[in-house]
Amino acid sequence: MSSTNISLTRFLIEEQRAGRISPDLRLLVEVVARACKSISIAVGKGALGGVLGDAGANGEASINVQGEAQKKLDVLSNEILLEANAWGGHLAGLASEEMDTSHPIPDKYPRGNYLLLFDPLDGSSNIDVNISVGTIFSVLRCPDGVDNPGDEHFLQPGTAQVAAGYCTYGPSTMLVLTVGHGTHAFTLDREVGSFVLTTRGMKIPEETREFAVNVSNQRFWEAPMQAYVGDMLAGKDGPRGKDFNMRWVASMVADVHRILTRGGIFSYPLDSKCAPKGGKLRLMYEANPMSFLVEQAGGAASTGRQRMLDVQPTGLHMRVPVFMGSKAEVETAVRYHAGHD
Numbered sequence: 001m002s003s004t005n006i007s008l009t010r011f012l013i014e015e016q017r018a019g020r021i022s023p024d025l026r027l028l029v030e031v032v033a034r035a036c037k038s039i040s041i042a043v044g045k046g047a048l049g050g051v052l053g054d055a056g057a058n059g060e061a062s063i064n065v066q067g068e069a070q071k072k073l074d075v076l077s078n079e080i081l082l083e084a085n086a087w088g089g090h091l092a093g094l095a096s097e098e099m100d101t102s103h104p105i106p107d108k109y110p111r112g113n114y115l116l117l118f119d120p121l122d123g124s125s126n127i128d129v130n131i132s133v134g135t136i137f138s139v140l141r142c143p144d145g146v147d148n149p150g151d152e153h154f155l156q157p158g159t160a161q162v163a164a165g166y167c168t169y170g171p172s173t174m175l176v177l178t179v180g181h182g183t184h185a186f187t188l189d190r191e192v193g194s195f196v197l198t199t200r201g202m203k204i205p206e207e208t209r210e211f212a213v214n215v216s217n218q219r220f221w222e223a224p225m226q227a228y229v230g231d232m233l234a235g236k237d238g239p240r241g242k243d244f245n246m247r248w249v250a251s252m253v254a255d256v257h258r259i260l261t262r263g264g265i266f267s268y269p270l271d272s273k274c275a276p277k278g279g280k281l282r283l284m285y286e287a288n289p290m291s292f293l294v295e296q297a298g299g300a301a302s303t304g305r306q307r308m309l310d311v312q313p314t315g316l317h318m319r320v321p322v323f324m325g326s327k328a329e330v331e332t333a334v335r336y337h338a339g340h341d
């Protein structure tokens with residue numbers, strides 16, 4: 001169902017009145033959305049804003065905790081989210097893909113009951129070539145009695161999330177949000193400067209003929225993944241009995257947004273390159289929030305061996321293999337992995 005003239009602010013107030021979110025959670029989501037608007041403006045300026053290219057100085061690359069070279073926009077987006085969320089009084093702590101450890105709220109500000117995790121600019125290899133990138137976020141409750149949370153307090157399974165969302169900076173800027181009662185999409189009205197509800201209750205078709213995976217890694221995959229994709233590529237004369245189409249943006253936000261909109265399966269499986277780290281994508285601020293959104297839209301999300309949201313995190317930057325999207329297709333991918341260890 002499409003809705004017009006319901007702003008994100010009104011939507012959140014109505015969720016609060018319905019008893020589905022607390023006033024603090026409403027404020028938190030508003031603040032994240034405001035930060036995303038600032039990031040959208042910076043991304044939208046492109047080369048004119050002087051923000052393209054690598055971060056760092058004197059020819060030295062800036063490397064984040066993941067060992068990846070940071071882009072200027074990675075650093076800027078992280079700062080925007082930190083600054084916007086530090087003083088509002090609704091958070092006890094923050095954690096980011098771009099920061100080694102979690103970040104307590106400075107003493108000069110009041111502390112709230114929530115923990116926020118984010119990937120400030122996902123898909124950043126696409127920034128310099130003007131392809132969609134996005135921000136992903138996940139909200140947890142700070143455990144009772146903890147007012148100065150450390151990394152260990154963030155290590156909660158995805159089922160504990162109270163809200164999750166992403167903002168995609170594409171031809172239009174969209175915020176897709178769940179507070180545990182469906183997945184809803186908002187489009188930024190650039191003239192008015194507010195997010196407007198454009199799809200209430202996104203629904204992922206259960207079946208699909210479209211997959212998203214970086215096939216250049218094929219030779220590094222495990223046997224079940226080789227068999228799974230091989231059977232899809234065999235088309236209607238193969239065991240799957242239908243032709244499949246493939247898409248790979250290399251921005252998880254953009255790929256998952258397409259799947260939320262029209263179905264499909266997204267995968268970043270285990271391969272022999274990323275296996276020592278446990279996978280490529282990060283559980284707590286990439287896989288978990290996206291899995292929550294996908295499940296709330298009627299889809300499924302798995303590591304191939306376990307429901308994603310049930311994974312017990314062992315570190316803030318823990319990595320996992322990822323399969324998410326149309327429910328029947330994710331179940332098929334999981335069946336290929338059954339019995340393989």
Ligand code: AHM
Nearest residue numbers: 121122123124125214250251252253
């Ligand atoms: P990032 O958070 O450093 O941008 O990395 C995550 C991104 C995902 O958005 C995307 O699905 C994947 O990495 C693409 O990886 P590859 O370049 O190996 O295809």
Ligand code: MG
Nearest residue numbers: 119122123286
């Ligand atoms: Mg990322």
